[in-house]
Amino acid sequence: MNKWLYRLKHAWAVILGKAKISYVKKGGFSFRDFTYSENEIQFLNSLKIEFLFSEFGEQRVNGGGADFQDKRTRLDPSLTSLRKYFPNAKYTVYSDFDLKIDGVNLIKVNSPVAHPEHPRYGYRTADYFKFLSLTESDADFKCVLDSDMAIVSSDVIALIHLTRKFGFCVPYNDRQLLRQDMIWSQDTQPIEDESLGLGHSYNQSPMTLWKDDERGNVFYKKCAEIMKKDPSRSSLVMWKTAWETGIYPYILPKQWCLCDGNEGLGEEVILHVGHEKIKEYYDQ
Structure with a gap:
């Protein structure tokens, strides 16, 4: 329309x-x-709608720098802002501890990810279960996102239509080139395929999947498999999957995961308020 x-x-x-x-x-x-x-x-x-979270370690750690200790639950601000627009959706969290939140289904799990001694093991585990949760949900529309996002517009309903049309969606990565992402980010590896790192990098929140989309299910299952056996930064895991399978997701514009440097962009739908500058600018 x-x-x-x-x-x-x-x-x-x-x-x-x-x-x-x-x-x-x-x-x-x-x-x-x-x-x-x-x-x-x-x-x-x-529709059957399910929003999924992946939270590991009882101490909340936010890599973006913002402090959320004052929030109502471990899943806020994402949970509360989602419930405003989707009050009848199912909410599920994968976790390794007894994370009890009213109205949220807990799936308690142990991490199968390799190299538990690695300092980024918690991040790797959380991303592994993000990928896996999308394929395990029986909802028509499933969406996984981090707990430090703020949904600020009713336009969020468009995410369902985009997912139904394209099968599965992931957010834009501000660094764009995978090569740049590997240079400036943590937990990276050399890029060994013929793309030379000149493909588009992906972000991980929000990621969506339509129930019967075969390509999306193959993509996320492969991402989980690679993260389990050869863990690294998720953007590289997702690129490895795309390169190996030839399957790649629809990339959402910046407004769906508004990060540092894009303040005041306009048409904002989801703010990544875990980034301190975003949180301060929009005064959430």
């Missing part, structure tokens, strides 16, 4: 009293925040 038809649809719903429009305004920017129409609510209620 083009944007003008979309706006006309919502404007007419407002006139009929079936929808309300509100914008969250701060510091000269605003987020699109429509109340879902009756048709959109009916669409959401027709």
